Amino acid sequence: MGLLGYTLRRLLHAVPLLLAVAVLNFVLIAAAPGDPVTALVGDFPAPPDYVAKVRLDYGLDQPMPVRLARYLGHLARGDLGYSFANRAPVASLVAERLGATLKLTGTALGVASLLGVALGLAAARRAGGLLDRAVRLGATAAYAMPEFWLGQLFILAFAVWLGWLPSQGDGPLRGAAPGWAGVIEGLRYLLLPATALALRYIALIARITRARAVEVLRAEFVLAARARGASEARILLDHVLRNAAPAVLTVIGYNAGFLLAGSALTETVFGWPGIGRLLFDSIAARDTPTMLAILLMVSATVVLANLVTDVLHRLLDRRVA
């Protein structure tokens, strides 16, 4: 089967999968105990007619199957619903916040891929050496640290104690400098959250790259290349990296979707105005339409990332049918 056919088939399979995810999310949230309305009307005994009005506004006066059918109907028309907690359409809420999340996760994934591969290759070159041991130890430590905890430590160290970097937000609120100074200012805001988010993935990618590279470096064709007098850089880039690439790409691709989900905590710690934060806030406010939309989006991203990974995998490794 051609690559196009394969991609289309996979896309087609994704539709029932995403539908099942949407239904499951809806049912699980609806089945959660506690009345979402009480969480919304504040911490004073609201008059009963006021509570009834909020319930009506939310459509919570209807039984669950009716609400589910209505939700799926809206979804089929591309309508993500209305967030009463934010008093805005969910689609516009998500659209407003998507850019910030892409900036953060894109940077984190980019940095993690570059650094992870570079560190993994460097460690593999002298397996068992000092650098290798340092990378392995560092990777284990970085992988073990939760992003939100690391983020909090970064804030303490670099914002509160050293005063080098801002602790909150995605840009200066008091008015930024124009031109390049503004760009650099923006980067200062990005540095801590992107690093906190990236470290775990740097560790993961470095470990996989190292493991695959060590294997490849022992292969006969590498020995042959060396015998032919190929330079070390050429061996690493052309032979090692190319052969390690499918495994590394798989790890990067499969984690891209999780990165989006994982950004919720990092965004919350750093006050980054992305959709991860929006998800966190919507859970706290029991804002079901927003929760559902973001969960569906995360699921779709995971499905899409997996698909892109598989396609790239096929391109890189002809043995994958």
Next chain:
Amino acid sequence: MSLTRRAFTTLAAAAPVAVSLAATPRPAQAAERVAVLGIDADPPTLNLALTTGYASGDIGAKLFEGLLWLDRQWNPQPSLATTWSFTPDGREYRFTLRQGVVWHDGKPFTAADVVFTFNEVLAKYHPRTAGMLKTVGAKVTAPDPQTVVIALEKAYAPFLVQMSVFEAPILPAHIYAGTDIQANPANLAPIGTGPYRFAGFARGSAVTLVRNEHWWGKPGLDKLIFQIIPQAANRASGLETGEVDAIVDFYLPKPDEPRLMQNPKLQFRKGINIPAVYFAMYNTSRGVFADKRARQALAHVIDRQRMVAQVMNGLARPGYGAFGDGFGWLLDAEDRYDVKYKHDPAAAKALLAAAGYKGETVRLVHDAARPQMRAAAAILRDNLRAIGMPMEIVALERAVQLDTVFKKRDFDITLQSYFSAGDPAIGYHRIYETNDSGRPFTNASGYSNKAVDALFAEAATAPDRDRRAVLYRKLQAILNEDLPSFVLFDEETADFATRRLTGLWPAIDARDQWGGVTLAS
């Protein structure tokens, strides 16, 4: 299909997702007097008439005005009304409005706006004031464009307290009349009469207000920015790094406050706040706490001092009596907890035995999201263990907790905190008044005492404070004996700001009266 080596190398080099790192440059303005205020979350609405949400109130109090505001001593001060009077029976209030006030869009403010706001908005949508206006049977009229008369069917003692911007913000009739109030776009881009006007709301990031040149006073700042900082600990950090200029106590974790008080760059206001009490509510309709002797037993052993020190880092005062000690004018020294219930484990055990207690485990329910409740529950468990009463602590998600406590009443003890909103009649009667509605934040203890209900009804309507004090003392004598709820401590607050800000906090509520705040040069 396969990749050439060159294509692969290019791909490998470009593999990381290309991202735009450029920050959106914002125009810098020299010598602008800007203050950044920290808040906790996106305000769901900026229309203060629709919500009692804290952040909405924080922002809304700078955009809108009430007829009056309350100073640190609770005295009403002129805002949109310059003078007011009321009849001796407390059933008619007459407000004279400030002349020459204009809305942020330039339209004149008149008595018609006040009448519209009360009748069409506050009476229908305000979570607290709607109930009050209905209960007292308020009729709002405007005999002339500068005068508003509010006639009450029943007198209501804290009526003026509920005329502040938080309880009765005045909205523009020309924006809201004939519209769906809750869906009006002005709710997120408000038109008020306050010292600052709305300039922008970047969700998840900040709400920006700019000075209102046409305000009847003189705003001290050019711009107010409310920065949304979701993590409580990072709000304190924001003050320390100088990113944030001021934060109200509500948003700060108590463990951070003593440290902030030591910071030479910061100033703070401590101990001036609208009273709020933390209390243990007993389920009097089941188990051992149906017998008041069991409730009294616990009063002999609950270590309120330890709670103040460990739960609130000293920012509280140990429980004094049924209404705490936040309202000095109503205290009953004779019947206070300290006098009635000395620390006495032996007496506690004897009372428990008399109540027929056989060592059953009691179930304490609290809101899992509140660290103070978790800490207070742990101390309570220690205290109860000492008198042979095992306790199970059940921490539940907020909505589940509300359901479990107020609807299902599946608890023996629950920890709650109620805000007085400026008067015991507004915020504290609900702790003890008979209520079987299952509504959250009411009396879930099952305690029902006709004499108590009658005293509360009179205390809410007597216009004379001395008379009210007598009634509240009678109530304390009964309630400190019956103990359907036991006040653990009165919250104390500390509001923080950079030393560069002057003119801060003239009002009892730290969010109010920011028109006069300015930056020292």
